[in-house]
Amino acid sequence: MEIVIVGGIAAGMSVAAKAVRTNKEAVVTVIEKEKFVSFGACGLPYYLGNQFDDQNEMFARTPEQMRKTGINILLEHEVTAVDFATKTVTMTDLTTGETKSKVYDRLMLATGAQPIVPPIPGIDASNVYTITKPGPVAELKARLPEFQNVVVIGGGFIGVEVADQLAIQGKKVHLIEADTAIMGGPFDPEFSAKLQTAVEAEGVVIHLEERAQTFVTTDGVVTSVKTDKGEYPADVVIVAVGFRPNTGFLKGQLEMLGNGAIVIDAYGRTSVEDVFAAGDCATVPHRLAGNVYLPLATVANKMGRIIGTNIAVAKEEMEAFAGALGSSAIKAGEYEAASTGLTEKQAQNLGLDYKTTCIETNNHSNYYTVQEKIMIKLVYDAKTHVLYGAQLFGKNETVLRATGLTTAIHAGMTTKELGFVDYAYAPPFASTWEAINVAANTAK
Structure with a gap:
């Protein structure tokens, strides 16, 4: 064969x-x-x-x-x-x-x-990059010491990750996003807002509902980016629009x-x-x-x-694939977030009869050092309470909890069942009622 x-x-x-x-x-x-x-x-x-x-x-x-x-x-x-x-x-x-x-x-x-390269005048300049292949990114990394002003086009995974990583290095970063929110695909608005706050805390300036119109160039090098709302200095432009x-x-x-x-x-x-x-x-x-x-x-x-x-x-x-859930995660500054299964927007678009619950709860016992809040949202069937989707936002220990929620969605568990799953407990890791239990038990 x-x-x-x-x-x-x-x-x-x-x-x-x-x-x-x-x-x-x-x-x-x-x-x-x-x-x-x-x-x-x-x-x-x-x-x-x-x-x-x-x-x-x-x-x-x-x-x-x-x-x-x-x-x-x-x-x-x-x-x-x-x-x-x-x-x-x-x-x-x-x-x-x-x-x-x-x-x-x-x-x-x-x-x-292949990365989408929009027909923006000046996009073929020598200091415009996409983040897809090792060669160009190695070149960009070598040139970073000569760049201070960075403009990132696109607020999806790559755009947010790159903006965050470069801001941590002290670069002045502007992120341009045409939609009403960053990370609007895998997350509902309340989580996109949290991610935006986390990225902005690192110094990234985020411009929503704004479109790049022209890359202003001198001798084949971009010097600024003009949008439909403003103009921003650019030593380098990173295009990450899908x-x-x-x-x-x-x-x-x-x-x-x-x-x-x-x-x-x-x-x-x-x-x-x-x-x-x-x-x-x-x-x-x-x-x-x-x-x-x-x-x-x-x-x-x-x-x-x-x-x-x-x-x-x-x-x-032949074997059949069991099916994906679109599980994904991202780090934004000191925070992390995850999404698995259906978001509320997706459930609505599919015409499902659904409900949601969204809570903030603690990551572990209050007497153990550095307790943090975790925000958890569940999307579930209004009648059967079968879990459709989950989103999480918080600091350490947040994204790994998505693994348990992904398993529950994959298995077709109800929120009532999930509320009593016997998760491991010790004060450094969880409360006696694990955060997932707490979220599930608020589903009515």
Whole structure:
């Protein structure tokens, strides 16, 4: 069996690693346009923030290590077309310009996504960066000592993480967000407001409902950013306004969402026979919300492992993915926050009959040092009290509590059950009534 995998970063390499273990007779080939594989871009904001200095920490495996397991890896090769009728992949060798082709029995598409680069005048200046690849970010990090005024465009995960990390280093940071709140996707407004306060406490100036219109340049270098409401000095501009699936070369050949994400089922199969997809180029089966676009590394790796089995076995042996919950977390200054399952906005958009509760409670016993408040919001079914979603905000020990809430949502527990789960207790870690119990017991 010839298994061809297009893309070798997260989902692609997970598929390859599992497939060679599952079917010893299969010939597994990974085609990757970069010079590397298995790169974790989630670490880039923290590398930029000097939380660590060795970029190699972000690589799970080297190409040499993967080749030793029996995987064929073609680096610096870009797939330009797929003929699904003849099961043929066409690619270009980026080092020689030569066009090549390869026939497959089963195909995995893990082409990832590319950062959205809005058509703002001046965006092609030499001091405008996106935070996606190791090379440009290493260059940005080396140049940081010469930069003082930073403008970040976008208030999602990358924008907030980068702004926070650079403010900690003493940079003057302006964050421009077109929406009414930062982190408005995974969090409801009350949590976005808390995150904004936490980031502002580090010195970041946040501009909401404001759009960048022009990057003012001199000799190809941005000197300021003009928005529809003001103008801000800029020694460097970081653009982080979202991602678009790398699927343009497949347009019209597969079922896709409006943004170009390839639609898959619970087995990772696309609308074309013997073709699978996962990662930032594809949808994700969500336990509560159906097929959604959810570009998260955790889901990419899990779907990759599932598909690594399915692509290498007979149909009757294939395994279904249990479904994601969109669980995510972020650090903002001295605080941390997490979201899992459905937010209130998502529950409303899905037309669910839901209720919510939102409380602040203590992280551990009051007589143990440095007691802190944790804010917890639960979204649950109005009649059955089955838990749909949870959000948390606080200092130490907050995000790890989301693990318990994710498990409860995954299992379909009710708030009544959750209120009496027997969580571990000791004064340094919790109260006799754990914070999760307390939140659940306020659900009426």
